[in-house]
Amino acid sequence: MGYVTTVRFDKEALKKxxxxxxxxxVDRSTILRKxxxxxxxxxxxxxxxxxxxxxxxxxWKAAEIAGVPLWRFIDILKERGxxxxxxxxxxxxxxxxYI
Numbered sequence: 001m002g003y004v005t006t007v008r009f010d011k012e013a014l015k016k017x018x019x020x021x022x023x024x025x026v027d028r029s030t031i032l033r034k035x036x037x038x039x040x041x042x043x044x045x046x047x048x049x050x051x052x053x054x055x056x057x058x059x060w061k062a063a064e065i066a067g068v069p070l071w072r073f074i075d076i077l078k079e080r081g082x083x084x085x086x087x088x089x090x091x092x093x094x095x096x097x098y099i
Contacts, residue, residue: 007032041067045076053082060093 009017014028021031045066052062063073074084 007036048073049077049080049082052077055085059084 009032017028017031017035021028024031045068048057048062048065051057051065052059057065059073059077060070063070066073066076068076077084
């Protein structure tokens, strides 16, 4: 069971949500819920990349925060033009995890 919260949208955002809901054959709340889920995932990913890029956490931890497998996180870094960096210790842990 879900929880209820209140969010305010401007008229234009609601109009676009209604248009998409009509195309998808669902109601507005379903579209807004999906948009919130997608947006939250992207925000988590962006933040985990930012903190990783600052050298504050390992790729392993960043992937965990983003909610994606490590190898997918590495692919995302590559797609966004961000170099993969890791310590020898982290690399050993990664290898041991998959052996």
